[in-house]
Amino acid sequence: MIAKSLHRILFISMIVIGVIWLAVPFIMAILWSLVDPAEPWTVDRVTPPVMSFYRWTYMWESSNLKYALFNSYLLAPTVSIVTLIFSISTAYVFGRYNFVGKEIAKLLCLLPLVTPYFVLSIFLTATIISFGLSEYRVAAIVLAHAVMFLPYAIRIMTVGFEQVSQEHIDAARDLSATTFSRWRVAYLPALRPAFFASMLIVFIQSIEEFAVAFILGSPTFITIPTLLFSTMGQDFVRPNAAVLSLILVVPNIVLMLFLEKLLRTANPAMISGKGLK
Amino acid sequence: MSILKIKNLFKSYGKIEVLKNFSLDIDSTEFVSLLGPSGCGKTTVLKIISGFISPDKGTVFIEDIDVSNTPPEKRNTAMCFQSYALFPHLTAEDNIKFGLYEKKISKNKSKDLFEEAIEHLSLSQELGKYPNELSGGQQQRVALGRALVTRPKIILFDEPLSNLDAILRGTVRNEIKRIQSEFKLTAIYVTHDQSEALSISDRVVLMKEGEINQIDTPEKIYDNPISYFSASFVGISNIHHFKNSKKLENNFIEVDTNVGKLKLLYKNNLTDKNIYVSWRPENAEVGEQRENTLFGRIKSIAFQGAFTEMEVEIKNIKIKIITQKRGFKINEEIKFGIKPENLLFLEKS
Amino acid sequence: MFAKYLFIILCLIPGLGIILALIGFVTYIVIMQSIGLNNLFGEDEFTIKYWDKLFARKSYKRSVQYSLYIGTFSTIFSILIAYPIALWLRKPFRGSLLISSILKAPLLVHGLVAAFLFLNVIEYHGLVNQLLQYLNFTDQPIRMRNDRNAFGVLFLQTWKNMPFALLLLAGALQSISDDTLDAARDLGASLYRRFIDIIIPLTISAMTAAAIIIFIGAFADFTFQKLAGPRNTFSLSQLMVEYRGRSKWNEAATVGVTLIVLSFFGAVLVAFIINKLFKYPGWFSPVKMKNIQSIITGQK
Numbered sequence: 001m002i003a004k005s006l007h008r009i010l011f012i013s014m015i016v017i018g019v020i021w022l023a024v025p026f027i028m029a030i031l032w033s034l035v036d037p038a039e040p041w042t043v044d045r046v047t048p049p050v051m052s053f054y055r056w057t058y059m060w061e062s063s064n065l066k067y068a069l070f071n072s073y074l075l076a077p078t079v080s081i082v083t084l085i086f087s088i089s090t091a092y093v094f095g096r097y098n099f100v101g102k103e104i105a106k107l108l109c110l111l112p113l114v115t116p117y118f119v120l121s122i123f124l125t126a127t128i129i130s131f132g133l134s135e136y137r138v139a140a141i142v143l144a145h146a147v148m149f150l151p152y153a154i155r156i157m158t159v160g161f162e163q164v165s166q167e168h169i170d171a172a173r174d175l176s177a178t179t180f181s182r183w184r185v186a187y188l189p190a191l192r193p194a195f196f197a198s199m200l201i202v203f204i205q206s207i208e209e210f211a212v213a214f215i216l217g218s219p220t221f222i223t224i225p226t227l228l229f230s231t232m233g234q235d236f237v238r239p240n241a242a243v244l245s246l247i248l249v250v251p252n253i254v255l256m257l258f259l260e261k262l263l264r265t266a267n268p269a270m271i272s273g274k275g276l277k
Numbered sequence: 278m279s280i281l282k283i284k285n286l287f288k289s290y291g292k293i294e295v296l297k298n299f300s301l302d303i304d305s306t307e308f309v310s311l312l313g314p315s316g317c318g319k320t321t322v323l324k325i326i327s328g329f330i331s332p333d334k335g336t337v338f339i340e341d342i343d344v345s346n347t348p349p350e351k352r353n354t355a356m357c358f359q360s361y362a363l364f365p366h367l368t369a370e371d372n373i374k375f376g377l378y379e380k381k382i383s384k385n386k387s388k389d390l391f392e393e394a395i396e397h398l399s400l401s402q403e404l405g406k407y408p409n410e411l412s413g414g415q416q417q418r419v420a421l422g423r424a425l426v427t428r429p430k431i432i433l434f435d436e437p438l439s440n441l442d443a444i445l446r447g448t449v450r451n452e453i454k455r456i457q458s459e460f461k462l463t464a465i466y467v468t469h470d471q472s473e474a475l476s477i478s479d480r481v482v483l484m485k486e487g488e489i490n491q492i493d494t495p496e497k498i499y500d501n502p503i504s505y506f507s508a509s510f511v512g513i514s515n516i517h518h519f520k521n522s523k524k525l526e527n528n529f530i531e532v533d534t535n536v537g538k539l540k541l542l543y544k545n546n547l548t549d550k551n552i553y554v555s556w557r558p559e560n561a562e563v564g565e566q567r568e569n570t571l572f573g574r575i576k577s578i579a580f581q582g583a584f585t586e587m588e589v590e591i592k593n594i595k596i597k598i599i600t601q602k603r604g605f606k607i608n609e610e611i612k613f614g615i616k617p618e619n620l621l622f623l624e625k626s
Numbered sequence: 627m628f629a630k631y632l633f634i635i636l637c638l639i640p641g642l643g644i645i646l647a648l649i650g651f652v653t654y655i656v657i658m659q660s661i662g663l664n665n666l667f668g669e670d671e672f673t674i675k676y677w678d679k680l681f682a683r684k685s686y687k688r689s690v691q692y693s694l695y696i697g698t699f700s701t702i703f704s705i706l707i708a709y710p711i712a713l714w715l716r717k718p719f720r721g722s723l724l725i726s727s728i729l730k731a732p733l734l735v736h737g738l739v740a741a742f743l744f745l746n747v748i749e750y751h752g753l754v755n756q757l758l759q760y761l762n763f764t765d766q767p768i769r770m771r772n773d774r775n776a777f778g779v780l781f782l783q784t785w786k787n788m789p790f791a792l793l794l795l796a797g798a799l800q801s802i803s804d805d806t807l808d809a810a811r812d813l814g815a816s817l818y819r820r821f822i823d824i825i826i827p828l829t830i831s832a833m834t835a836a837a838i839i840i841f842i843g844a845f846a847d848f849t850f851q852k853l854a855g856p857r858n859t860f861s862l863s864q865l866m867v868e869y870r871g872r873s874k875w876n877e878a879a880t881v882g883v884t885l886i887v888l889s890f891f892g893a894v895l896v897a898f899i900i901n902k903l904f905k906y907p908g909w910f911s912p913v914k915m916k917n918i919q920s921i922i923t924g925q926k
Contacts, residue, residue, distance in 0.1 A: 112649060366828055379815045
């Protein structure tokens with residue numbers, strides 16, 4: 001359809017744009033994170049005059065970074081597991097039963113996706129306060145995250161359940177398997193990739209989530225995104241923000257690439273394209 | 278009057294030569310089948326005629342106009358795809374009318390063409406349905422209607438029946454033939470199923486490895502295959518090597534084969550190319566004495582209702598015979614005769 | 627039968643049930659607090675004074691307009707850029723996977739990080755200004771951050787959302803079989819007609835899903851606005867957070883209700899517009915359906 005030379009021009013310009021819009025900002029961030037306070041990086045220099053890991057050790061030792069890392073990486077797995085547990089029975093009936101109102105029910109499960117997160121977080125806070133449950137704000141964050149990411153978990157687990165072959169279940173039954181054995185031999189193998197995909201996606205979303213963590217968590221419960229946000233506010237120290245940005249981004253990229261590999265081997269229809277409508 | 282003239286087509290993909298010097302002339306209102314095994318190039322020919330593929334060499338003339346460089350949307354051909362390729366977001370009615378709109382046919386003419394197509398294909402009940410609501414046979418009829426409603430000069434079929442079950446295949450096949458003759462269309466039909474090709478074509482073009490192996494009417498291709506390939510691909514044949522040919526009087530030739538001596542009727546002189554003798558299983562006259570009489574032992578019996586197919590061993594060679602007689606048993610001895618005019622010489626490939 | 631439905635309902639409770647309960651409850655609280663009920667502090671009193679005050683405020687109207695502006699244009703830009711790229715990448719060619727990965731990379735990058743990187747680059751003393759001064763395009767650095775037209779916010783929204791639209795659109799486009807397009811061509815459709823009559827209608831659901839999610843996200847944005855947006859206007863979310871920061875829960879609730887209602891209607895409007903424009907025969911298609919239909923029904 002497109003002439004070969006036009007093709008080549010587009011290809012090269014895409015690579016160039018890609019480099020500019022990805023590589024440059026990241027290199028900038030890396031450079032900024034390596035700026036040594038001995039000499040500031042001023043406008044006239046292309047690279048920082050003195051580079052060291054000072055900022056990294058500083059952030060690690062004296063800021064709330066350790067605390068934020070701990071919170072984020074404790075919150076996320078908890079949310080993953082809770083969300084998975086909530087999603088299983090719903091996904092089971094979506095995947096293996098037909099009933100009146102199924103399509104509407106499936107649509108309603110997408111409700112969190114169209115709810116503005118800040119409205120949710122602010123008024124969930126209001127609810128907690130009004131019930132006198134302010135000490136349980138972390139539990140509230142877990143609950144909020146679970147609800148926000150349930151659509152993903154339900155969607156993925158539903159596809160997982162749909163993939164369980166009825167013939168496997170029947171064969172197991174035919175060979176006198178108990179309910180538990182049936183689950184182990186017919187359901188579990190098909191569901192395993194869905195379990196992992198679901199937990200991974202919810203994990204990544206929870207680590208990155210800002211609105212709920214910010215509104216419900218501040219000022220006592222700090223996560224990496226809220227810490228980053230605060231360093232970009234009034235006390236904007238660019239190198240500190242650079243360090244935090246990289247800490248937020250790099251593990252996520254690794255996790256997402258891992259997720260893509262996992263999904264490619266499992267079932268590509270599970271998340272993109274067919275997923276959201 | 279030739280409506281389609283294809284001259285010297287060559288097409289290769291990398292090192293693989295898909296078409297080798299393919300030439301063909303087709304007359305108006307003719308129904309021609311391109312028959313051959315997978316990979317023989319028949320679909321490539323179809324795609325070159327419709328304009329989706331350009332040949333490396335060669336020309337295509339439609340009604341004496343060189344269309345070799347004309348894009349598909351400007352050629353007056355229409356294709357029925359193997360997958361039907363109905364537009365999923367359009368109803369059957371919109372699918373059929375699509376070509377009328379795209380070719381900007383006038384409103385009144387469109388109306389007439391559309392109604393005629395609907396009537397001939399009995400599609401009035403299906404008009405408002407979407408493709409995923411239609412059965413395989415209905416989808417095929419919609420695809421057919423969509424292709425013929427614009428009255429293309431040539432209508433092309435790419436294995437249209439392969440997705441249908443056996444019973445439906447027969448019905449739809451007959452429908453295609455009926456529509457073609459009622460609308461006086463020129464049709465080119467690609468298939469690997471020889472019974473399909475034989476049943477509806479005016480001429481069959483048998484292809485092998487990018488070349489034409491034999492072109493003839495269905496009867497002639499069946500009764501007079503010229504090569505090992507055509508004898509074995511179209512119908513079943515028993516084929517034997519022979520040696521020591523001896524010319525006898527009255528145009529008889531006697532040859533030595535692995536099942537014994539056989540006498541054939543052959544006016545011409547044998548050449549180096551003739552190296553096989555073949556005959557059709559149904560030409561074995563069981564229990565009869567003929568100029569060629571063979572004795573063997575029955576190895577397997579398959580009763581097919583209208584006839585019985587048997588595998589018979591003669592001198593350790595297995596041959597097939599078909600007979601309407603019954604009452605045979607395995608390992609029984611059997612005698613049958615073949616008339617000399619039912620034996621043929623074949624060329625190598 | 628009854629037992630089956632009871633079982634199904636029980637199974638739906640932990641998943642769908644919790645979703646409906648939480649979101650339903652929060653929505654209830656928002657609505658109630660906007661009319662003076664269910665107050666956290668002080669007496670409950672049904673009143674519409676908070677709404678009156680809100681509508682009278684110029685800053686509120688400006689916020690509504692501003693948020694709609696951001697939501698609409700982020701959606702339009704994201705989809706307008708993603709669509710041709712998705713078309714180009716439809717059939718794999720050498721390097722298409724690489725390009726696809728580069729373009730989808732922003733999906734991996736957190737919004738805050740994106741904001742940081744972006745600000746870094748356009749900062750008063752940042753790279754772009756350095757470059758412009760070096761090339762002698764300007765004498766003085768240009769203030770690009772927190773600009774009045776919110777180009778920074780729009781750029782960030784597009785940077786973040788275009789890959790998502792690309793993901794959905796690419797999936798839909800790749801599921802259009804070559805046979806379908808060949809059939810259209812065979813029936814006389816030009817490139818333009820194939821695009822308008824076949825390709826676009828078959829991507830409507832992907833476009834709608836992408837548009838709705840991008841719109842709601844951009845409309846209700848807080849972070850990009852706070853970091854890179856114009857100083858003199860608040861987005862609706864920002865306004866709501868402000869009120870809450872000052873413990874003005876009722877006022878925050880009114881803005882919250884605004885967000886919910888406008889998100890919902892915005893989504894419906896987006897879906898409606900896309901369908902009207904592109905469903906076959908679309909706005910851009912010269913196909914005239916009705917005439918032929920009426921002629922045929924007349925015959926029957």
